[in-house]
Amino acid sequence: MTALTLSTAGAATLRADALVVGVAKSPKGGKGPVVAPGAEAVDSAFGGKLGAVLESLGATGAEGEVTKLPAPAGLKVPVVLAVGLGSAPEKGESFDPDALRRAAGSAARALSGSKKAGFALPVEDASDVTAIAEGALLGAYAFTAYQGGEKTGKGKNDNGGAKLPLGEIAVLGAKPRDKAHKAAAERAQVVATEVNIARDLINTPPNDLNPESFAAVATAAGKENGIKVQVLDEKALAKGGYGGILGVGKGSEAPPRLVKLAYTHPKATKTLAFVGKGITYDSGGISLKPAGHNETMKCDMSGAAAVFSAVVSAAKLGLEVNITGWLALAENMPSGSATRPGDVLRMYSGKTVEVLNTDAEGRLVLADALTRASEEKPDAIVDVATLTGAMVMALGNRTFGIMANDDAFRTSIHEIAEEVGEASWPMPLPADLRKGMDSPTADIANMGERMGGGLVAGLFLQEFVGEGITWAHVDIAGPAFHEGAPYGYTPKGGTGSAVRTLVRLAERTAAGDLG
Incomplete structure (x- = not known):
């Protein structure tokens, strides 16, 4: 180090x-x-x-x-x-x-x-x-x-x-003896260390990082940093009715996990929930990805890596805010037991989802985690995910998109991202695109109109956020994994995108700057 x-x-x-x-x-x-x-x-x-x-x-x-x-x-x-x-x-x-x-x-x-x-x-x-x-x-x-x-x-x-x-x-x-300068250096050391740990997780090959081993990393970090960690294995997920996470993970020999990390501060008055997509490898499932699209799919857990590192950063910094991190972990593989296009899953919320494309799996695991996070009535929820290729088409490889059910909250996250040096752009949630996900068989389908696909994914997730809870969706599909030559402080491979934005959001919430 x-x-x-x-x-x-x-x-x-x-x-x-x-x-x-x-x-x-x-x-x-x-x-x-x-x-x-x-x-x-x-x-x-x-x-x-x-x-x-x-x-x-x-x-x-x-x-x-x-x-x-x-x-x-x-x-x-x-x-x-x-x-x-x-x-x-x-x-x-x-x-x-x-x-x-x-x-x-x-x-x-x-x-x-x-x-x-x-x-x-x-x-x-x-x-x-x-x-x-x-x-x-x-x-x-x-x-x-x-x-x-x-x-x-x-x-x-x-x-x-x-x-x-x-x-x-x-x-x-x-000035080493200046309190502000010393605190700035200490903060930089903590945040950069955790961003680099997120990068390590993203870069780790999927034969070594699966849902179980990722959960083990989170458990060890929790013990070291005073964070309570709860891991739901496949049996607990089945008992709890987490149909989305189970449906995505059922095609793999490595069963899924839902990990909850809870950092609490005795003086905290606000609670944030961070939810991360953790597909440790995404083949597309039965809707198999075409040749040339599989090689980097170890990075499909970048959202969960960002959430994990942000929670650990908050704990190390002792921020005066309560944070729960939810890592929705699964491996999306094709096999005789895999979910098929046309299958209907009953989600943790009780809603049914018709799976039209098994490669639109991230929204399924996030949906269960969002519902579970909503049950604890946090002041706000932010989910982070490498969710859609459509967002890359819209914003390129270096900018993540932000959608929210509250315009002021979306603006705040955009401003925070710009402040810490992470390129972002606010995106809408057009109500007219919701109709495209109507299903004759289930409550909703996991696919809608092709055009505006990143926005459609956001509308799908919104269906699983608890009533009255402020929520934002951050799609980091572009900047999460850099395939070109390194530049600035961005390496080739996993980047740790969104960690610094989440940490700054937690700091501003602790300071009472977000209302």
Whole structure:
């Protein structure tokens, strides 16, 4: 695990493998990259010509651009790494925290294999400390569990595998004795650690992560962090009438689970419920996915991973709010015992659902979990799921959609997501699309109109939310799993999407900012 410190050393005196500084694009009419605040001592070591040296090497200060330089005399590090921050802010304004977060992530990735690096990026207040620390910790992530071999002292696996993550991050310019700065660093360490644990879960192959083993991970984390954990196995699910979860999981040799995590605070006056879709592998079931669509389906439990990590984060931070996390876990497989298109399931709510497509399974497990969560009358419910390809078509690979039965709540979640650097967009729940799910056989079908399919899924889930309960649905199908090259603090593979939004929602609820 990458260590984090707030260093009292200056940029000229820090001893490390590398020193990270920020550069920005020159304002209109300017020439060459502009050295950002925090790098004054480094610029001086270059004789005041760091910007000119970088320009000669082709650097522009564009966001995510990384340029390594041998350090000049006067610095205690062998390497200076200049990272682009994008456009320089207008006079009197500051760098956007997420620009700092992304830059720190890019730098940390570029320094894989190093033992220690100092980050001399612009720091004006605690929010900048949070952004730099969080970005660097997230950028330093690597999933190496299956690369094998003993780790050598050279920062690589002995089988010649990928370099190990940056070992230690020292944030310069922060004040270690300042309560706000110290709290910001501690929060960043907690949240980034849990995001990275969510990433690990998402990246774990489905032969090692099934409903039972995921439930075991949750149980162990609960014991460690004072969270009460209840696991309903297939027998308890059958006894309780959880027809949706059982119907999805009945085709697999790995039976389903419903896991409840309960974090409570003695002074809390509000309760949130987080519900996560946890399909540990999604073949599509009898409605088998076409070739080329199965390879990444270990990521279909990303919603449950986000919920799990958010609850653990809240417990570690000691937030003054009660949170229940519900992990609806199943493996969707085709077999002689699998649910068929045309089957009717009786859900935990008592409603019947005609299954027209077994690959629309996420909404079935979520429906049971939403009904169960509603029974405890929380102040609000948020479900998180890699639910529909339609949402990816609508918003692309980096933005998640938000639907809700309360416009103000939907707006709040959107604003929170933007605040923490997670791209999101509010989406409607058009009432006219509900008719498409009418079934001549059951109370509702699990499919409706093809156009607007992401909205149809939201309308389906809304049917299972308790009356009078504020609810939002977050569809992370796009950003949950990144198949391209890493960028900023986003790695290839599982991203941990929505964890930071859920944690910030919990913090704002604890502070009474959501009414």
